[in-house]
């Protein structure tokens with residue numbers, strides 16, 4: 001029987017042999033990954049439906065098509081990303097070759113969550129491959145069908161010596177974490193994020209933590225009610241609310257709530273029909289534990305829309321809660337399900353105060369046609385990402401970094417940010433062995449003449465804010 005240790009040794013030896021480093025190898029692996037997505041689209045759609053009742057539409061845009069685009073974007077840019085970066089030099093290093101080399105970390109571990117179980121495994125994998133690493137993938141055991149399929153497909157398409165999938169739950173993950181990795185990329189809850197960081201600290205392994213939290217959504221009285229209701233309803237109930245960047249709760253005045261709730265009701269009706277349970281586009285809660293957890297949250301405040309549930313089907317209706325207090329259970333944890341509480345505030349300043357006394361969120365949303373409101377929210381708050389008059393879309397651009405801050409995460413990825421995350425920036429100076437006369441000024445016996453020459457040669461000139469030399 002092959003053990004963790006045997007497999008990890010195989011991967012580490014492959015890295016040390018240099019197999020994963022040539023750009024041609026990286027390009028081939030990325031092309032194989034694209035082929036994996038193309039040739040197994042139906043099978044991937046099938047497991048996503050089995051695990052999450054995910055519609056073809058949502059699976060294509062948030063998983064299969066999303067990952068494919070990232071792989072192609074990476075292929076289009078990899079040759080320029082891996083180029084060494086030349087740097088400015090001082091007088092004493094003028095004749096040297098000074099640059100930043102982007103070197104792979106080595107053996108990396110990617111631990112994923114279940115909400116988008118294909119995307120969350122393969123998106124970081126693309127960055128890790130592009131940067132030249134060997135990779136162990138640990139999909140979420142919660143979406144067991146998707147995890148099993150990835151466990152079958154990855155070894156079939158990607159290089160066996162450099163990439164491996166280990167399936168299992170917390171017990172197996174903790175065992176895996178006892179081994180030394182050169183980088184750990186984790187997606188999941190903040191609570192488990194701490195476990196990962198502690199385990200990584202034992203080996204001083206650097207980490208990226210892609211965590212969650214409660215994403216606030218401030219709706220200003222100046223908002224365009226129709227587009228706000230459409231975009232917000234789509235964002236909150238996409239994947240049945242099981243998205244880390246979904247708006248978690250609304251902050252608005254009583255007057256805004258009175259108009260917003262019926263507008264959301266109309267949107268739900270036009271999106272999912274009279275019976276969302278019958279809609280092929282509406283998902284299910286991933287497992288019984290999460291279903292029971294969410295069912296308890298339905299009793300916070302009062303139900304304005306929805307509120308029904310069916311444990312046989314793990315169905316929770318798209319629900320809007322009103323009269324919710326900050327101390328209610330629904331406000332004590334990330335909802336990660338199809339429930340949208342509304343908290344009444346009296347003005348924007350109160351909303352900003354509410355947001356700033358809580359943990360920094362992964363995403364922050366504001367709906368307003370008044371640009372002053374948008375700018376003030378942007379200036380006076382902090383979050384992983386920010387979007388005005390829409391939601392979720394900030395994570396679809398591979399030219400923007402994706403990641404949290406503080407409680408919602410550490411580090412970032414997508415596009416070049418993924419490549420950078422999985423690359424060590426190595427400071428390199430290549431000197432010739434000649435020109436020893438120049439070096440003689442730094443050797444003892446020291447004297448004032450040598451010192452003033454050296455200080456002059458290494459002097460950094462101060463500029464004013466307009467970049468003029470002072």
Ligand code: NAD
Nearest residue numbers: 112113114139140169170173188189192210211212213244
């Ligand atoms: P989780 O932390 O329970 O599990 C994530 C991974 O960690 C799984 O692979 C699991 O096997 C492993 N794991 C679980 N418990 C462990 C333990 N005690 N020791 C070691 N490993 C353990 O999280 P989850 O339920 O899969 O995901 C929900 C959370 O993830 C939410 O907070 C959500 O916001 C967040 N999330 C964040 C992003 C993002 O990109 N920032 C994306 C999706 C989900």
